[in-house]
Amino acid sequence: MSKKNSFSPEIEAFSKYHNVRPGRVKPVKTPGGETVLMIKPDLGKEIMRHKDVYLLLLIPFVFYIVFKYVPIFNAQIAFKNFRARDGVLGSAWVGFQNFQDFFNSFYFWELLRNTLFYSFGKIIISLPVSIILSIAIYECTHYALRKTVQTLAYLPHFLSWVIMYGVLFALLSPSSGILNDVIKLFGGTPVDFLSSIKAFPWVVLLSDAWKEMGWSAIIFIAALMNIDVSLFEAAMVEGANSWQRVRYITLPSIKPVIVTVLLLKIGTILDAGFNQMYMLYSPQVYSVADIIDTWVYRQGLLNFQFGLATAVGLFKGVIGMALVLVSNRLVSKFSEGSSLF
Amino acid sequence: MSEKIKKERTHLKPKMQNKTVRPTRADKVFQICVDVFMVIMLIIIIVPLWSTVTLSFRPNTYIGSYLEGMFLAPWHWSVDAYKALLGNNGFLMAFGNSCKILVGGVICALILTIPLAYVMSVKSLPGRKALTTIVLIPYIFDVGMIPAYLLVQNIGLMNHLAAVFLPGAISTYNVIIMRQFFDGIPSELKESARIDGCSEVQILMRIVMPLSKAIVMTIGLYYGVSFWNNFFNAMLYIQDSNLNPLPILLRNILMAAGMNEYVEVSAFGNAPIEAIKAASVFMSAIPMVIAYPFIQKYFTKGTMVGAVKG
Numbered sequence: 001m002s003k004k005n006s007f008s009p010e011i012e013a014f015s016k017y018h019n020v021r022p023g024r025v026k027p028v029k030t031p032g033g034e035t036v037l038m039i040k041p042d043l044g045k046e047i048m049r050h051k052d053v054y055l056l057l058l059i060p061f062v063f064y065i066v067f068k069y070v071p072i073f074n075a076q077i078a079f080k081n082f083r084a085r086d087g088v089l090g091s092a093w094v095g096f097q098n099f100q101d102f103f104n105s106f107y108f109w110e111l112l113r114n115t116l117f118y119s120f121g122k123i124i125i126s127l128p129v130s131i132i133l134s135i136a137i138y139e140c141t142h143y144a145l146r147k148t149v150q151t152l153a154y155l156p157h158f159l160s161w162v163i164m165y166g167v168l169f170a171l172l173s174p175s176s177g178i179l180n181d182v183i184k185l186f187g188g189t190p191v192d193f194l195s196s197i198k199a200f201p202w203v204v205l206l207s208d209a210w211k212e213m214g215w216s217a218i219i220f221i222a223a224l225m226n227i228d229v230s231l232f233e234a235a236m237v238e239g240a241n242s243w244q245r246v247r248y249i250t251l252p253s254i255k256p257v258i259v260t261v262l263l264l265k266i267g268t269i270l271d272a273g274f275n276q277m278y279m280l281y282s283p284q285v286y287s288v289a290d291i292i293d294t295w296v297y298r299q300g301l302l303n304f305q306f307g308l309a310t311a312v313g314l315f316k317g318v319i320g321m322a323l324v325l326v327s328n329r330l331v332s333k334f335s336e337g338s339s340l341f
Numbered sequence: 342m343s344e345k346i347k348k349e350r351t352h353l354k355p356k357m358q359n360k361t362v363r364p365t366r367a368d369k370v371f372q373i374c375v376d377v378f379m380v381i382m383l384i385i386i387i388v389p390l391w392s393t394v395t396l397s398f399r400p401n402t403y404i405g406s407y408l409e410g411m412f413l414a415p416w417h418w419s420v421d422a423y424k425a426l427l428g429n430n431g432f433l434m435a436f437g438n439s440c441k442i443l444v445g446g447v448i449c450a451l452i453l454t455i456p457l458a459y460v461m462s463v464k465s466l467p468g469r470k471a472l473t474t475i476v477l478i479p480y481i482f483d484v485g486m487i488p489a490y491l492l493v494q495n496i497g498l499m500n501h502l503a504a505v506f507l508p509g510a511i512s513t514y515n516v517i518i519m520r521q522f523f524d525g526i527p528s529e530l531k532e533s534a535r536i537d538g539c540s541e542v543q544i545l546m547r548i549v550m551p552l553s554k555a556i557v558m559t560i561g562l563y564y565g566v567s568f569w570n571n572f573f574n575a576m577l578y579i580q581d582s583n584l585n586p587l588p589i590l591l592r593n594i595l596m597a598a599g600m601n602e603y604v605e606v607s608a609f610g611n612a613p614i615e616a617i618k619a620a621s622v623f624m625s626a627i628p629m630v631i632a633y634p635f636i637q638k639y640f641t642k643g644t645m646v647g648a649v650k651g
Contacts, residue, residue, distance in 0.1 A: 046467045053460055053541045057472075060457035060511065067492070067508055068479035074488035088491060133382060138353045139375045146353070149379050152386045154637060158629045160570030162588045166595050166622030170393045170407075176615050178392045181408035210385070221353065229355040236362045242371035275573065279592070293486075300487045301577065313485020321482045 011037060078311040084304075091307075098311035107295060115291040118204060118272035123265050126209040126216060131258065133213055134220035135250060139242075153214025161275040168194075168207055168280070195284040204280060204289070208273065216261075223257040224250065260331050267327035270316050292316050397422055397619035422613070422620035432621070434583060435590040438502060439569060442586055443628075446506030446568035447561050453511050454560060458519035459545050464528070480513035486577070493578055504578035505586065506568050515560050522556040523549065562636050569628060591625050594618055 007015075007022040014037045015022040024040045047054075073088075078098055080091040102108055133153065140146040156164070171178050172193040180190040193199040227250065235245050274293035281289035292312060300309025364372075388411075395411050400419035403410065426432050460466065461473060489508060498504040526549060534544045550557070572588030579585060585593075595618055629636075 041465075043467055046465070050463070050466050050541065053463055053466055056456045056542055056545070057460045060453045060460075063453055064457070064476065064479075064511055066496075067511070068513075070492045071488035072479065072482070072484055074491045075484040077488070077491075088495075132378070136375050136378045136382070139372075140353075140379050141372065142376065142379075145376070145379050145383070149383050149386070151637065152383070152390075155390075155630075155633060156386075158566050158570075158633065158636060159626055160572065160588055162570075162572050162591050162595070163622050163626050166591065166618060167389050167393045169595060170396045170615075170619055170622075171389050176396075176407050178388070178408050178411065181406045184406075185408070210389070214386075225353060241365050241367035243367060246371075278573075296485060296487070301490065306487050306491070310485065310487045313487060317483045317485060324481050 075310055075314050075317075077307050078314045080307055082307040082310070084306075094307070098307045099315065101308060102312050102315070107290075110287070111290060111292050111295050114288065115270055115272045117201070118277075118291060119265075119269045121201070121205045122208050122273070123262070125205050126212055127258070127262065127265075129209050130213045130216035131220055131254075134217040134224060135246060137217065137221060138224040138250075139246075150214070153217065155214070156211040157215035159211070161279045164207065164211060164276070165279040168203070172203065194280060195282055197285055197288050200281075200285045201288055204273075204276065207280075208276060219261060220254055220257060223254040227253045256334065259334055263327040263331050263334070267324040268320065269323060270320050393619050393622055397616055397623050399613060399616045399619075401613050401616075403613075419616075422616035423624070425617060426620055426624060431582075431590065432624075435585050435587045436624075438584055439587040442502055442505050442571075443565055443569050445503065446510065447565050449506060450510045450512075450515075450564040450568075451557065451561055454516055454519060454564075455550075455557065456545070457511065458516045459523055459549060461516070461520045462523035462526075463541065476513060476516060490577055499578055500581050500584065502579075502584060502586075505571060505574045508574060509564075509567060509571065512564070512567070515563055519556055519560055522553060526552055558635075562632065565632070566629065566636070587625050591621050594621050 007025075011022055011025045011027075015025050018025075018039060020039055024042070025037055026040055027035045028038045029035055077088055077091060079093055079095060080088075081094045081097075082088070082091045086092075137146055137150055140149075159167075170176070172180070174180055174190045174192040177190075177193075179193070183190060191199055193203050231249050231253075232245055235249055240248065270292060272291040272293070274291070274297070277289060277291055277294050278297070281294065293316075296309045296312050296316075299305045299312070392407070392411055395413060395418075396407070398415075398418035398420065399410055399413070399422075400417065401421060403413070403417075405413075457476070461469065461476065463469065466472075493499060493504050493508065498507065530548055530552075531544050534548050539547065570588065572586075572592060575586050575589050579589070597614075
């Protein structure tokens with residue numbers, strides 16, 4: 001009875017007139033600013049009306065559950081002593097044993113350090129490079145030059161890291177690399193870039209910048225093309241030269257996009273690039289090359305320590321989720337409507 | 342509209358209308374710096390690609406340094422490495438496997454992605470919010486490779502080509518992009534079809550799909566690139582060497598230090614080993630290079646729209 005009293009007299013009168021439950025009447029604001037009463041559609045009828053939509057959803061939904069949710073279910077082996085013949089459900093629970101093993105092992109800090117080093121290093125190198133490249137492409141007045149650079153700069157993004165390894169091999173190999181030929185030409189000794197601890201991090205960072213700079217520049221080019229050209233004209237009349245216009249108009253105009261890209265990259269900071277590392281590294285450089293993902297792969301699938309490897313993957317997943325949620329919240333606060341979800 | 346496109350073709354930055362202010366010396370220096378930077382970028386991008394291409398055409402008899410090899414005139418090039426690759430059964434088989442993965446993968450991916458994205462864009466659907474949440478959770482919470490490996494093992498996909506593409510056949514990111522596009526289709530179009538008595542499936546097939554050719558191409562290309570380049574799933578799930586796709590074979594060839602170390606490599610006859618390696622790199626990249634003009638046309642457009650909309 002008390003529930004019935006919570007409806008305002010207008011709603012009750014309205015519901016009695018239309019012969020529906022008062023709960024189905026809801027006030028809606030019109031664009032004009034006044035409030036009108038509307039009848040919410042009946043849920044059962046709505047579901048029936050959309051039955052072919054649900055039918056359409058059926059196959060993708062089942063597929064999605066199998067391929068995305070069953071792995072989440074399987075992740076419980078992080079808390080188990082997994083043995084293949086016992087299966088996921090049959091293995092014995094061990095609590096946080098796997099996590100403790102990982103946090104206490106001496107790999108932990110090394111893996112975390114390497115992962116963060118490569119993630120931040122890639123941001124620090126490739127973000128400025130792609131911003132400068134996008135401004136150069138925007139300002140370039142030679143059509144052929146601009147178009148060639150644009151076309152070729154996007155291309156490496158579509159090559160896999162296996163192919164990239166082949167390209168780097170032709171460039172860096174101590175026996176047949178171009179770069180070592182140049183070093184020899186100037187009287188230096190050849191360097192084996194891929195197995196030297198000093199050179200390896202640079203190979204990783206620079207090859208990633210080379211591969212992705214064009215692709216990451218696209219988003220900045222799009223932002224540059226939205227700048228109102230009258231700003232430049234006004235600055236020109238005021239006597240600002242090209243450098244000053246870049247400094248005081250171009251860069252501030254694309255600042256929101258730069259911040260958005262930066263935040264979204266920080267959301268995936270624990271992904272330091274498995275495919276790249278897996279192709280480029282070798283046992284000689286594990287101490288500077290091993291990141292969380294490559295370690296999980298070796299421990300889990302080569303040494304069959306499924307429980308431990310899953311625990312590390314789960315640890316990474318939880319931290320990654322927190323970072324994505326926070327950075328996404330910040331992005332939507334910072335620039336309206338540009339967050340992903 | 343065509344006027345605008347023409348302008349964009351020649352200059353990204355619109356021309357200034359004001360002609361009274363003459364460029365200063367600093368402006369000219371700036372313009373020269375931009376051009377020099379662009380030329381340097383061009384060289385940085387081209388050199389690695391060119392060195393791979395020339396290496397693959399290196400004749401067996403050539404004895405210069407590799408640096409000089411980059412400037413070898415095309416009439417001295419040899420196609421021995423390509424002849425050896427194309428005459429090799431293992432290579433052809435791997436190429437065929439990769440093509441099967443590509444075609445099967447793209448078809449599966451589109452059949453699954455389009456309905457999911459479309460249903461997520463039906464605004465009146467009861468439970469649409471819950472569906473969106475269900476779709477987003479695995480995207481944000483990634484549990485890593487081992488649980489996915491166990492899944493493929495348990496459902497008996499091991500050693501099937503489908504294991505390479507099925508785990509990636511619905512990419513949540515692509516679903517979101519496609520849904521954003523479907524959201525942008527005017528609801529009046531769908532509403533009028535509904536009043537005429539079309540079912541949702543008919544609306545998807547007759548109204549929405551003809552309007553979505555560009556986005557379907559874009560997403561199809563996204564999937565195609567990811568399946569063609571995927572070597573990780575193949576490495577995990579495929580043990581039978583007859584089922585190896587191209588990236589795996591390419592990796593084996595590249596990792597082989599000497600001629601005789603790998604059966605695949607020793608079967609390639611008398612072309613120089615470096616040339617074989619470079620040629621197999623180039624052959625693996627060729628489908629991407631051929632598809633690239635289309636990719637560029639659709640991808641850049643799609644990404645630009647995505648960039649502006651978020």
